[in-house]
Amino acid sequence: MIKIQSFTNAGFGENTYILSDDSKKCIIIDPGCYQPEEEIRLSDYINEHKLKVEKVVNTHCHIDHVLGNFYCKKTFDVPVYIPVNEKEVHKAVQVYAPNYGFPKYQHQEPDFFLKNEGKLLFGNSELDILYVPGHSPGHLVFYSASQHFCINGDVLFRESIGRTDLPGGNHEQLIESIHEVMFALPEETIVYCGHGPETSIGHEKRYNPWCKVM
């Protein structure tokens, strides 16, 4: 049984997710921590629940989702995985981080690249890897069919969608990804977003002004 804990980081209101299971192993998805108190909050949760971190994973590599990769690698001594098609997006972060107001950003080279398909494994658990480009060229979503949820990064938001005006963004591609991949998931699937509250596939099919189908 996977437990999901979220943490919202101040700068961009980005949500970090820690997924853990009965084995006490966990993964950290999109660590956007930057301020010391945000880093400590993450570590405290892991220590208090006696979790062992297996890996750090990014849904995509915009700055707000990778700010804490360096801290997590250094603190927990675990491999960092980024989507294979996000290499260029990730490289660019170190160039623009100071201009975005993050002069202390420390670049963390990834240890491994996630393919655009297959499984993401940790503890006794597995998630399906879904490829949903558009918000960024290599964006991945991690889906649990058995527990009816997905960690969706910046693809869908509650009654909104990810922006596509950043380098590598493509609005038509994002809409296509939502219709072809996200809306193929069962309606009861809970969608955990990179910003803002969670939603469901059924809710977005009905009420999302960008892509509703009902």
Ligand SMILES: [Zn+2]
């Ligand atoms: Zn993003």
